[in-house]
Amino acid sequence: EDQVTQSPEALRLQEGESSSLNCSYTVSGLRGLFWYRQDPGKGPEFLFTLYSAGEEKEKERLKATLTKKESFLHITAPKPEDSATYLCAVQTNYGGSQGNLIFGKGTKLSVKP
């Protein structure tokens, strides 16, 4: 069964304190791994797509990396406005799949000033 597990469930940081969020996945075939940001009561906001092991993507204070079994979202010198739930999702490459995403439960990040 395809599975996505994110850790930790919650993370509290001081402003400027860098850290990483983990997403481990078990799928028969990976088409892509996606990171989203979700604010309370809102829809997921697209951040990154990663397709192959070794790939890295960056956007402002965020950097996503991918290995064959997991992905990391590194947050460098976070600010309070980075507080949100970060969701990891995978897309499988089964023949009949139309690209639906399988999500993890997310990591709730709180950044205190």
Added chain:
Amino acid sequence: EPEVTQTPSHQVTQMGQEVILRCVPISNHLYFYWYRQILGQKVEFLVSFYNNEISEKSEIFDDQFSVERPDGSNFTLKIRSTKLEDSAMYFCASRSTNEQYFGPGTRLTVT
């Protein structure tokens, strides 16, 4: 910047009633999706839609659910006879290449 829109933002209905949730996907996108998120739980896939037909659906998407693209812009999710356990946030998403873009969601409360 183009975005997915959804209406209403909040829908309250009584058990057994029919509801229709509406979405306007990004205009040049060809693939459309519905997901739901029960409070405190994962975002779960319901159904995908391409070329005017359902291309994939999950076990959650039973006979009580249906989707339609009634015109060139709207994409709807209908729940025929709502149950208490249908209470959730419902998200519409669309894509042209690989990245799915989500709407703000409709909060459905079944009483």
